[in-house]
Amino acid sequence: MSGAAYYDGQSTRRWEIQLERNADELLIRHPEWERRIHISQIRLERLPGGGGYVLHLAQGGRCEISAGALPPELQQLHAAQLGWLDFLHAHWAGALLALGVCLLLAAIAYFHGLPWFSRATAPLIPDSVVASLSRNTLAALDATRLAPSRLEAKARQQVENQWQRLDTRSQMPFPARLAFRDAPGMEANAFALPDGEIIVFDDLIRQLSAEELLAVLAHELGHVRHRHAVQQLIRTSVLAAASASLFGDYSSLATGLGTLLLTADYSREMEFEADDFSARQLSRLGLPPLLLASALGKLDPHPEEASLLASHPQTQERIRRLQAIFPG
Amino acid sequence: MTTTIAPETPVASPPALQEYPFQFTGLGSEYFRIWIVNLALSLLSFGLYSPWAKVRREKYFHHATRLDNSCFDYHGKPLAILKGRLIAWSLLALLSLCNRFLPDFYLLALIFCAPLLPWLLLRAFIFRARNTSWRGLHFDFHAEYRDAARVFLGWGGLTIVTLGLALPAFLREVKRFQIDHLSYGGFHLHCNPPLGTTYAIFGRAILFTLAPVLLGAALVAAAGATDWGREQAPIYITILAIATYGSALFIARPYLNVRLANLNWNHTRFAAHRILSRQQLRTLAPIVLINTVLVIATFGFFRPWAQVRLARYRAAHTALLLSGTLDDLHGQALSEQRAIGEELGDAFDFDLAL
Secondary structure (H helix, E strand, O other): OOOEEEEOOOOOOOEEOEEEEEOOEEEEEEOOEEEEEEHHHEEEEEOHHHOOEEEEEOOOOEEEEOHHHOOHHHHHHHHHHOOHHHHHHHOHHHHHHHHHHHHHHHHHHHHHHHHHHHHHHHHHOOHHHHHHHHHHHHHHHHHHOOEEOOOOHHHHHHHHHHHHHOOOOOOOOOOOEEEEEEOOOOOOOEEEOOOOEEEEEHHHHHHOOHHHHHHHHHHHHHHHHOOHHHHHHHHHHHHHHHHHHHHOOOOHHHHHHHHHHHOOOOOHHHHHHHHHHHHHHHHHOOOOOOHHHHHHHHHOOOHHHOOOOOOOOOHHHHHHHHHHHOOO | OOOOOOOOOOOOOOOOEEEEEEEEOOOHHHHHHHHHHHHHHHHHOOOOOHHHHHHHHHHHHHHHEEEOOEEEEEOOOHHHHHHHHHHHHHHHHHHHHHHHHOHHHHHHHHHHHOOHHHHHHHHHHHHHHHOEEEOOEEEEEOOOHHHHHHHHHHHHHHHHHOOOOOHHHHHHHHHHHHHHOEEEOOEEEEEOOOHHHHHHHHHHHHHHHHHHHHHHHHHHHHHOOOHHHHHOHHHHHHHHHHHHHHHHHHHHHHHHHHHHHHHHHHOEEEOOEEEEEOOOHHHHHHHHHHHHHHHHHOOOOOHHHHHHHHHHHHHHOEEEEEEOOHHHHHHHHHHHOOOOOHHHHOOOOOOOOO
């Protein structure tokens, strides 16, 4: 068996052939026949894993040539036919370049594209979707980790009074509302649902002064104002889709894990934005903007325990930032 | 008389079948270079390069697959694929616009679009078959719209209505649709895997998935009798959940793939020839396990190697059983050979692997 075979494109019959290049002509030679083709009419492709070459003939038919059997003159022809894309695909330098481009694009997309995209598309999510999502989230939390508030009516009224001082209307995408819950076994906290309902834990009210609480509520109001929860949801969905396509059919585990790690919480930028919103509201009321910093200090008594998955890994950073912007 | 004929052999005196194994010559390191350049260019071009990327990928895998010392080839044209994708994308965009601005008509629009689905899939199968060749001869796909509608709307709808009970039957119909209408050199392939065995394989896969739950439930029940056991219950449940997930991913799913591939291919005939598939869970499961771990650990960058390893495994465990030689294939079929040429251009392309 020689190293080259010819197929005429009409049958599976294998013709053992000899290949020769004669100036501008390719000579396909079989003991019974001969075919001459101008070299502009042929295209050579290398087969994977050193499996040889395929020679496509423009008028139909093909030759398959084993690795060692390609005449040197045709080897030159193959080299001449390669474009820059073939070069990229064939060499490690191209692969490294591509790898660098991929990593760079991934970084740009993650740090710039994703925030921009979620900010731009958040207002496009229909209100009905945001509302039903928020109701489902709260119902799930109520069923598992939250309990009805056990605050006395008087304390509750005091919080309501503070709430009334805030500007909860202008420029709000959703009507902001206040709700109370007891959260046994969870840290003192407050959070905003995507549709504008702000949930305050009993422990938070007990631990903070009235005005510190006001600062925290204003911060949560900032999240509502800028649709941070909706943005966060979009980021999570995009990342889930991206890692699903990256990991392919390998694992929903990897997809979920990756998404969780990458979107453990609001981004620093979102927290800063809500902090600034809080500071502006406090200034408007003639209160020191640093009230939020002091509230944060009380809520994060173990700054050294910050970890990747902590709910507010950047608390100390936020305090320092507020102190830098509003000295004294 | 010394010859014995196995009971399931239908032909009185079958000619001796000769085994032609498939081979896969691709290399992970080589495919990685294609994959990463494809990825970079697709990202840089916002996806517009992806049809060219697909053609390179298909060419690589087709070229690397060999039978009787000849490689397969892929002839899809990137522009045809781009055209198909643009039409499919516009359709999806139209649907989502309808959902946003005319939500009342969305359901109606979906119902109107449903009959398009079998047509799109049919075009995809035709495109794929006609653009696949071996020894210069192209495959073809001969189904009519009503065949596709029967499988994808009929059996697909039945699967939804029966809450998944008809899923094994549906997947069997899809496989039969894909293989039965395929032809090469004028000969049709025929695939008729037994329905009962298909259901039995799915049943066993479900059993493999649930085995840790059943085993664990017994353990928890036993441990629940003691105070110590009750305290530890959450840990047990966590371990159980992980074990169930692992067993679904690394045992049940490979089992399903292996047994269904064997069943479908071993019941496929091509003229007087047969296809032999002998994948084994014992040998495939370690590959799946290692692939999954490495793909996750490398943030997806091991994927090209994983795909090559799987392709090599599949090729190595599949063979063609021929009565006669491969050169005969065509000799008998020459008169029926259809001219397939310029019609290749009209294409819808989806990634539906055979």
